[in-house]
Amino acid sequence: MINAIGREIPENIAGIKNIKPYGGPFEYVPTGRLTGPNIILNRPRSEKVLKSIEQAIDATGLKDGMTISFHHHFRNGDYVLNMVVAAIAKKGIKGLTLAPSSLNNINEEIIPYIEQGVITAVETSGARGKMGKLLTSGKMAKTTIIRSHGGRARAIESGELRIDVAFIGAPACDTYGNINGVEGKSACGSLGYAMVDAAYADKVVAITDHLVPYPLFPVSIPQTQVDYIVEVEAIGDPKGIASGALRISKDPRELLIAQYATTAIEYSGYFKQDYSIQLGSGGASLAAAQFLKAKMKQQGITASFGLGGVTAPFIEMLDEGLIKAIYDVQDFDIPSIQSMKKNANHQEMSASFYANPHNRGPIVNQLDVVILSATEVDVDFNVNVITDSNGVIMGAVGGHQDTAAGAALSIVVAPLLRGRLPMVIDQVHTVCTPGETVDIIVTERGVAVNPRRKDLRDNLREANIPVMDIEELRDLAYEFAGKPDPILVSDEIAAVVEYRDGTLIDVIRRPLQL
Amino acid sequence: MKLRRTMMFVPGNNPGMLINAGIYGADTIIFDLEDSVAISEKDAARHLVYNAMKAIKYPCEVAVRINHISTPFGYKDLEVILAVKPDLIRLPKSETAADIQEIDAIITAAEIKHGFVPGSIKMMAAIETAKGIRNAFEIATASPRMVAIAIGGEDFLADLQTSRTKDGKEFYSARGQLILAAREAGIHAIDTVFGDVNNEEDFIAETTRIKEMGFDGKSVVNPRQINIAHQIFMPTTKEIDHAERVITAYKESLARKSGVVSLNGKMIDVPVVKRAERTLAYANAAGKNNGRVKL
Numbered sequence: 001m002i003n004a005i006g007r008e009i010p011e012n013i014a015g016i017k018n019i020k021p022y023g024g025p026f027e028y029v030p031t032g033r034l035t036g037p038n039i040i041l042n043r044p045r046s047e048k049v050l051k052s053i054e055q056a057i058d059a060t061g062l063k064d065g066m067t068i069s070f071h072h073h074f075r076n077g078d079y080v081l082n083m084v085v086a087a088i089a090k091k092g093i094k095g096l097t098l099a100p101s102s103l104n105n106i107n108e109e110i111i112p113y114i115e116q117g118v119i120t121a122v123e124t125s126g127a128r129g130k131m132g133k134l135l136t137s138g139k140m141a142k143t144t145i146i147r148s149h150g151g152r153a154r155a156i157e158s159g160e161l162r163i164d165v166a167f168i169g170a171p172a173c174d175t176y177g178n179i180n181g182v183e184g185k186s187a188c189g190s191l192g193y194a195m196v197d198a199a200y201a202d203k204v205v206a207i208t209d210h211l212v213p214y215p216l217f218p219v220s221i222p223q224t225q226v227d228y229i230v231e232v233e234a235i236g237d238p239k240g241i242a243s244g245a246l247r248i249s250k251d252p253r254e255l256l257i258a259q260y261a262t263t264a265i266e267y268s269g270y271f272k273q274d275y276s277i278q279l280g281s282g283g284a285s286l287a288a289a290q291f292l293k294a295k296m297k298q299q300g301i302t303a304s305f306g307l308g309g310v311t312a313p314f315i316e317m318l319d320e321g322l323i324k325a326i327y328d329v330q331d332f333d334i335p336s337i338q339s340m341k342k343n344a345n346h347q348e349m350s351a352s353f354y355a356n357p358h359n360r361g362p363i364v365n366q367l368d369v370v371i372l373s374a375t376e377v378d379v380d381f382n383v384n385v386i387t388d389s390n391g392v393i394m395g396a397v398g399g400h401q402d403t404a405a406g407a408a409l410s411i412v413v414a415p416l417l418r419g420r421l422p423m424v425i426d427q428v429h430t431v432c433t434p435g436e437t438v439d440i441i442v443t444e445r446g447v448a449v450n451p452r453r454k455d456l457r458d459n460l461r462e463a464n465i466p467v468m469d470i471e472e473l474r475d476l477a478y479e480f481a482g483k484p485d486p487i488l489v490s491d492e493i494a495a496v497v498e499y500r501d502g503t504l505i506d507v508i509r510r511p512l513q514l
Numbered sequence: 515m516k517l518r519r520t521m522m523f524v525p526g527n528n529p530g531m532l533i534n535a536g537i538y539g540a541d542t543i544i545f546d547l548e549d550s551v552a553i554s555e556k557d558a559a560r561h562l563v564y565n566a567m568k569a570i571k572y573p574c575e576v577a578v579r580i581n582h583i584s585t586p587f588g589y590k591d592l593e594v595i596l597a598v599k600p601d602l603i604r605l606p607k608s609e610t611a612a613d614i615q616e617i618d619a620i621i622t623a624a625e626i627k628h629g630f631v632p633g634s635i636k637m638m639a640a641i642e643t644a645k646g647i648r649n650a651f652e653i654a655t656a657s658p659r660m661v662a663i664a665i666g667g668e669d670f671l672a673d674l675q676t677s678r679t680k681d682g683k684e685f686y687s688a689r690g691q692l693i694l695a696a697r698e699a700g701i702h703a704i705d706t707v708f709g710d711v712n713n714e715e716d717f718i719a720e721t722t723r724i725k726e727m728g729f730d731g732k733s734v735v736n737p738r739q740i741n742i743a744h745q746i747f748m749p750t751t752k753e754i755d756h757a758e759r760v761i762t763a764y765k766e767s768l769a770r771k772s773g774v775v776s777l778n779g780k781m782i783d784v785p786v787v788k789r790a791e792r793t794l795a796y797a798n799a800a801g802k803n804n805g806r807v808k809l
Contacts, residue, residue: 252736256737
């Protein structure tokens with residue numbers, strides 16, 4: 001089958017049920033009902049706190065072939081996933097599906113367990129390093145499924161991704177299972193991704209290094225969803241969980257890209273009182289916060305809400321009254337975590353509230369402007385954020401598809417050249433976000449407006465930024481770096497990239513040279 | 515009107531910087547073969563700059579700072595670089611008119627050899643010693659190729675046996691003499707670099723100060739300084755408004771064949787008209803090339 005963006009999607013892919021080709025950002029209309037966890041009886045004063053992870057694994061009834069989930073708020077400081085998978089392996093359980101909201105480099109530790117068959121399938125937002133290479137290698141027993149944050153929430157709520165046991169790293173947890181992410185030595189801020197797992201998994205295990213007497217408040221994940229609690233020495237390395245305030249880049253090229261992006265916003269027609277905005281955590285995105293702040297002050301404009309992926313520059317805007325409220329699915333630095341704790345206008349939200357296209361209103365649908373990064377983009381405005389120049393998985397879809405589809409104006413920032421490689425090309429190796437949902441591409445040498453958005457191109461005429469056709473940008477990139485040879489791949493499909501609605505937007509074939 | 519508000523140094527031995535040097539909106543980029551390049555990399559830098567200039571279309575004036583011709587590298591720099599026709603050769607540590615004339619002759623020979631329009635490659639000189647300052651006017655007028663003289667900071671301070679201060683006292687006399695020489699010679703005066711790129715506040719203070727002294731531009735070492743400097747050199751809206759009114763009044767008086775120009779009942783002298791013309795020409799040039807980014 002050829003999907004709506006011209007990618008070939010085989011009719012049969014091992015391990016992938018009910019294959020639907022991508023048909024457009026809002027073409028697929030779902031049917032059916034939400035799923036839910038099993039119903040249980042809970043007696044007064046029952047004990048939830050268990051002695052060890054091993055005991056919790058036994059209590060959940062985890063068996064061969066089941067699906068376990070984790071959340072990635074601890075980023076590169078996460079101990080929970082590695083610790084639990086090691087304990088599961090010791091019990092001799094095999095054939096599990098691992099469904100974390102994302103994977104970080106630190107999770108490479110579990111590769112031996114994948115090789116031993118403890119884990120045979122992975123469904124996640126992305127992976128890096130050795131893990132990314134493994135998922136691309138074709139050595140996995142089952143095809144990997146890549147989903148966006150909104151797509152994952154959708155898959156869980158629809159029952160497409162059934163989680164048997166969710167393991168939730170709990171920075172603070174009381175003895176009856178109320179959890180928040182803002183207290184304790186391993187505070188990570190928002191628990192937005194884990195909220196969906198907790199609400200829909202059959203069994204939920206909280207793993208904490210900060211067990212407190214009942215009741216804990218505020219509550220992010222409630223006692224009504226948590227079956228068992230295990231106290232351990234440490235659930236993460238605070239240094240890897242959150243850095244000090246993320247700093248604005250000093251790289252002049254990133255700053256220039258950020259300036260162009262900010263000027264594009266200013267002239268787009270969306271830069272008005274009470275507009276809303278999401279900025280990523282990439283260098284140019286963060287730098288844009290600084291320029292946007294200056295423009296907002298200059299013109300006396302404030303935003304109704306900010307969305308993220310939250311970082312210190314965003315918090316400064318909240319504290320200075322430039323943004324009325326922040327909705328937060330994940331935090332990247334310590335000021336953001338602290339802000340969520342003390343500022344009532346800094347709201348935690350679930351991944352479903354954030355981006356699930358099949359609920360009654362994800363906040364991305366209210367978003368005016370988003371700035372997103374990209375690994376590579378093509379002349380159809382398609383964006384790749386998952387595979388590198390060798391065709392190997394090295395990134396994550398995250399909220400890319402979701403915010404691009406939801407926002408009225410989606411801006412993708414990318415350098416024209418990365419090292420010796422052109423980043424604006426004829427065809428991206430893997431499509432993650434369809435060009436139909438991308439409005440502007442900003443590079444250091446020029447800004448291209450999607451031809452679907454003639455209105456934007458007209459608006460940017462006055463902006464004093466170099467507006468070019470996307471083909472001109474590609475030609476410029478090729479002029480400097482040459483046209484790259486296509487990556488040679490086998491027929492073997494290592495991973496599928498779902499669009500947020502569950503249709504397949506692309507597949508990742510095993511590169512011949514890996 | 516040719517603007518040289520910012521002349522940005524780019525180390526000649528850094529390929530990444532050479533590729534992107536043109537994107538930041540500097541009025542002039544100066545590929546450096548001299549102080550930012552270690553002796554062991556002089557030849558590499560020379561060939562990298564040569565190839566970059568051959569392959570890349572830069573959107574602005576391109577200068578090359580060569581090594582002084584008293585070093586083993588200066589002549590070789592000229593031989594290689596002149597073949598790709600830089601807009602400007604910048605000579606460091608200029609002390610006498612003879613330095614300039616010697617290079618002028620080499621450039622003339624290269625223009626003939628490569629078939630370039632005679633006189634199309636311009637020159638500028640950096641003055642970095644007390645002796646050079648004393649000879650500033652002679653240097654500025656040593657060749658018709660000369661378009662600018664600049665003051666070179668650190669070497670000059672060493673020669674003067676002093677060091678940097680916050681308000682730049684150490685440069686008072688040198689900057690004063692340099693601007694006088696440049697104005698008399700009818701060429702641009704360019705100020706020295708401000709090396710502490712993270713100190714925006716003092717960069718703004720210094721650039722404002724030298725603009726007020728009459729300098730035409732500043733050497734910069736980081737793209738982040740470009741827009742700031744351009745904003746400082748840009749005439750204010752008020753200045754442009756005033757200039758427009760002066761010119762209108764002047765034109766009206768010409769139409770009336772009246773020798774007296776007056777604006778709001780006040781007499782306007784000829785120098786005021788000249789300044790207004792300059793302000794408008796400057797604003798026009800800066801508007802076309804104001805770093806391409808509106809801040």
